[in-house]
Amino acid sequence: MTSALPRARRAAALALAALALAAAAALAGAAKRPRAAREPAAPPRADLPAPEEHVLDNGMRLLLIRRPLAPVVAGGWVAHVGSANERPGITGISHLFEHMMFKGTRTIGTRDAEKDLRLIEEQERVREAMRAEESKLRAAWRRGEIEDWTRPEAKTPRYRELEAVFDSLVREQRANMIKNEFDQTLQRNGGSFINAFTNEDMTFYFVTVPANKLELWFWMEADRLRNPVFREFYSERDVVYEERRLRTESTPTGVFDESFDAVFWDASPYQWPVVGWPSDVAHITKAQADEYYATYYAPHNITAILVGDFDPAHALALARRYFGAIPRGTRPVPEMITTEPRQRAEKRFYGEIESNPGVRARWHTVAYPHRDVPALIVLQEALNGTTGRLQRNLVLGGIADNARAAATHRKYEGMFEVQAECKEGKTPEELEQAVHAELAKLAAEPLPADELQSVKNRYLANTYRQLTSNFFLLLRYGVAEGLHSWRDADRIDAAVQAVTAADLQRVAKAYFTKENRAVAIWTRKGGAGEDPAVAALPAPSRGMVRQILTRIGGAKDADEVQQILARLEQMAAQTPPEMKPALELIRSKAQARIAELSGASGRRPTP
Structure with a gap:
């Protein structure tokens, strides 16, 4: 069975997106014959049907683009929220939702829904007490009484006590979970490219499904929009914190780029990173997440899109049945007032x-x-x-x-x-x-x-x-x-x-x-130079290769690297000649890392 680890999914997506963009850049840069350059190119095919646009009674927008070329449908939905909608204290929360929305619903991902919700409530009560202890530690640090309040040795006896109780509740919850059931249900029914991304302005969730599974897509997406359950909230928050470390703090230019963004923007919320500031990411609460979700994930702030082989009238009927049943939401989306001076x-x-x-x-x-x-x-x-x-x-x-x-x-x-x-x-x-x-x-x-x-x-x-x-x-x-x-x-x-x-x-x-x-x-910076193998690559591909190799080097599980490698192999046939050396280098490094991790764990990665 294919692994569906959340981090592996994100790592694979990073590799896929980076390679695809690099390939597009290489194709875009292909030299033109001088004569052709002086002649206007023919416009793109005009036989693509214009999107049908509909607005459901709850305010959700729907775009339908019928292309019956193959019996598949690419489906997705855009939540009109990104890091620009955040505020200091909760930066990174939009990206956190990209992870949490794959945790399941009251129907998907649990053996006993009532027990699951009870355990989440108990976890929240314990976390509230833990946050009170964290506030004391922050105050002590500001007074100069402790050097670093985030270090494990700084924890108070009361905090350690609460932490043990919380960990026990998490273990009980995990025993009641059906891990990755959302992804696996789609995969068992022919779904592929199950993923999402977050940027400054939006969060986009998407998948490709067989045309005869369109109703399943509507049901699952409506279920996770109406009945999401943020299981393992705090452990997943820690995964996001680790992702930030790998993406930013462990890359050659990550912190530099982040600092330059903060210098470039004076007032705009684009000054903070999509992955959030470390101190914010590490302390986002579930209550804050619930409030954010109620504001920005209501139907009137979402657009769903379908492209592929389907009957538009049937798709609209399914949208009204499943998406239309989601309550409209009562909170207005705040207008962006701040402008860059x-x-x-x-x-x-x-x-x-x-x-x-x-x-x-x-x-x-x-x-x-x-x-x-x-x-x-x-x-x-x-x-x-x-x-x-x-x-x-x-x-x-x-x-x-x-x-x-x-x-x-x-x-x-x-x-x-x-x-x-x-x-x-x-x-x-x-x-x-x-x-x-x-x-x-x-x-x-x-x-x-x-x-x-x-x-x-x-x-x-x-x-x-x-x-x-x-x-x-x-x-x-x-x-x-x-x-x-x-x-x-x-x-x-x-x-x-x-x-x-x-x-x-x-x-x-x-x-x-x-x-x-x-x-x-x-x-x-003084020290070792760049890996000669990376330095020998064509210049346009080096940044992409550095980023993927950093993710591979930071992987703790062979399955995670296997997922990256699998996505790259899917793109191999479409990779232009200019990018082949980059693909070969990533492939060799990934295989070596898989062997290293498999040897350390004594098991082979999931094929």
Whole structure:
């Protein structure tokens, strides 16, 4: 039986997403023939049916996209809540829900529902007493009476007593649980790609199921929305804390990136990480989670999406039967009031990390779907790829080892960033000046017509690839809906094709100014250099490989690594040649780690 460990699912998702994005980047960067670059590309197929949009009586929105190409359906739902909706003290709670929503319901995941709920209530009473002891420890630390109140040796005798009682209740609850029943039920019925992600603006849950299991999908999703049970809440919170450590604190650039975000944003809630601040994540309570859920997971704050082989009328009837039975909810979703103030002067940030020296220049831009978004997307595409300006002038020019641009448009704010690592013998300061020079050219000189058309063609090709897959169509419209409206996905694609050279100059002049930017410069921290095998990879793939290898190295269970490896193998056939060396390196490291963990435990991983 396939392992369904929650951490393994997230680890596998990380590997899959990273490889897929890297592959897309490699494809996007493929060189175009000069003649083709001057010719407008044909638009994407127009025979895709427009999504049907419905609003149920309880306020839940529904998008239906029928594509009867194969007897499968990609289904998902977007909760319009992300880390930007949090507040200090509970940062990371949106991401915590990504984990808790797989714990089951009153029907799924337990042998005795009444006993389960009683044990949860008893656990909460004990945790309340434990929190009182933690408050005393924090106060003692602030008075300077103890060095670190989070260390095990700082626990009071009363705390240890309560902890033993709590652990006993958890053991009793686990004996009553049916572990991972939600995932396993879907898997037994042909479900695949069972996963979720959280970002600053949304939480997205999705799965692919056989077309004849559509009603099962409706029933299970409605059940976990209406009757969720947050079992093992505190132990799962600890898993999230550990995930934060692996993702951020154990990676070469994690803490540096997190600190730079906090410097870049003054007022916006984008200043804190999606995974939350450590002190917040470690102390989120179930009562806080219940309140957050009641506010942000009510039907009027959710959009469900189906793409695939189904009858829209039948799907709508199922939605009304299952989703429509969920109570509307009584709490209004708070409006986002805080806006980022205008930056008045350049910000600079310096640090040492275990990575090649480099620079990151970042400018404040606009939220999605502002009218300037299409032009900023075109500027990003003009800088990126094997024929882009960063490659031609910085990498081939001998200044940078690698360089990339990213136009990021979130629900409430936006930014444009160029990141580059130094070629050996070059300094971050030299590289920074080269980056600024490239962006200054975009403001001073119109993009030549053939270069502009080549960029548009490349973007159009990427869009077409999205339209060929039910799963990527689900993500395409779901992400756009999470940011503003699903209609923006098509509108912005069309607007990109209408961008002019004058638009690019106007936007570059408006945003790429010194007073509007923040610059991060880093040098290599003393100690061992980068793994030669990673250093030998093509520059665009190194960051992805570092992240996955960090997750593999931090894995404590062979099954977890096996899940990562399995997802990578699923993507192997679609991996472009440029990414094959990265895939081979990850495969060899994963196999070695599996052997190491299996030897330590004396057992083989679950196949």
